[in-house]
Amino acid sequence: MTKIAYLGPEASFTHLATKHIFPVQQLLPMRTIPECIEAVTEGRADLAVVPVENALEGTVPLTIDYLYHEAHVYIQAEILAPIAQHLMVHPDRKDAWDQVERIYSHPHALAQCHKYLSYRLPHVETEQYASTAAAAKLCADHPDMNIAAIANETAAHAYGLTIVERDIHDFHFNHTRFLVVGPKNQQIDVQNHQPQIKTTWMLKLPQDDRPGLLHQVLSVFAWRRLNLSKIESRPLKTGLGHYFFIVDILEQEDHIMMKGAVEELTFLGCSVKNLGSYYTYETSTE
Ligand SMILES: O=C(O)C(=O)C[C@]1(C(=O)O)C=C[C@@H](O)C=C1
Numbered sequence: 001m002t003k004i005a006y007l008g009p010e011a012s013f014t015h016l017a018t019k020h021i022f023p024v025q026q027l028l029p030m031r032t033i034p035e036c037i038e039a040v041t042e043g044r045a046d047l048a049v050v051p052v053e054n055a056l057e058g059t060v061p062l063t064i065d066y067l068y069h070e071a072h073v074y075i076q077a078e079i080l081a082p083i084a085q086h087l088m089v090h091p092d093r094k095d096a097w098d099q100v101e102r103i104y105s106h107p108h109a110l111a112q113c114h115k116y117l118s119y120r121l122p123h124v125e126t127e128q129y130a131s132t133a134a135a136a137k138l139c140a141d142h143p144d145m146n147i148a149a150i151a152n153e154t155a156a157h158a159y160g161l162t163i164v165e166r167d168i169h170d171f172h173f174n175h176t177r178f179l180v181v182g183p184k185n186q187q188i189d190v191q192n193h194q195p196q197i198k199t200t201w202m203l204k205l206p207q208d209d210r211p212g213l214l215h216q217v218l219s220v221f222a223w224r225r226l227n228l229s230k231i232e233s234r235p236l237k238t239g240l241g242h243y244f245f246i247v248d249i250l251e252q253e254d255h256i257m258m259k260g261a262v263e264e265l266t267f268l269g270c271s272v273k274n275l276g277s278y279y280t281y282e283t284s285t286e
Pocket of ligand 1: 007011012013014054060083106109130131132176
């Protein structure tokens with residue numbers, strides 16, 4: 001049976017996304033994003049599912065940086081999931097929930113609820129935790145602590161918590177993208193996916209700082225009519241002003257225009273780390 005590592009524990013958003021396309025496989029909860037990816041590179045799992053981008057908070061830097069600097073894996077699928085954040089407490093505390101002293105959650109979840117927290121519970125401290133579900137489990141395991149968690153509805157059920165405020169994320173359109181990564185450059189084709197294929201490349205530009213270099217790089221895509229759905233820069237970690245770029249291209253990597261693009265980028269002095277081509281799966285519920 002295929003083993004799939006995911007950012008756990010049970011009932012994290014990543015778990016829900018993973019179950020959507022792998023309902024019967026063996027799922028292995030991990031504590032952190034690097035642990036998920038390392039489970040694949042060290043052969044303890046066949047695939048890993050990790051969050052990569054949220055519609056409100058943007059990129060999950062740990063995932064992007066780990067994929068560029070640390071790991072040689074390919075993206076085999078992408079999962080898009082709607083995200084609804086709820087405030088929950090141990091049932092013993094449900095009548096005095098607004099007296100909690102601290103609220104725990106994943107940093108992205110806390111950020112997605114920033115306005116709610118600062119207007120509704122300005123006196124309460126927040127503390128970052130490894131995942132939303134890990135925060136829910138903390139509340140369940142420590143009824144003695146006067147705390148709450150921000151997590152999803154499944155986590156409230158799984159850990160026996162009471163939801164005291166629903167849908168506390170600040171903007172209605174809240175979605176997260178998750179990547180399914182594995183050791184092989186191949187696509188997962190398990191059930192209905194969106195028809196559009198996507199390819200992700202990570203580009204390092206030459207360091208000679210020529211004027212117009214980024215313009216030249218973008219022209220490589222423009223004149224070939226290769227449609228980019230995303231471009232983002234991240235620090236190379238070699239010095240201030242040094243970046244690599246993540247580009248998502250709406251084309252299959254072995255398309256003739258993509259091959260030409262790699263050649264021209266290489267000629268310009270860029271290095272291209274290909275993370276592969278993959279389909280998008282959309283989940284409709286939490
Ligand atoms: O904490 C979780 O439940 C996760 O799966 C992580 C994560 C994230 O990294 O953004 C996933 C989706 C939500 O945006 C909040 C948290």
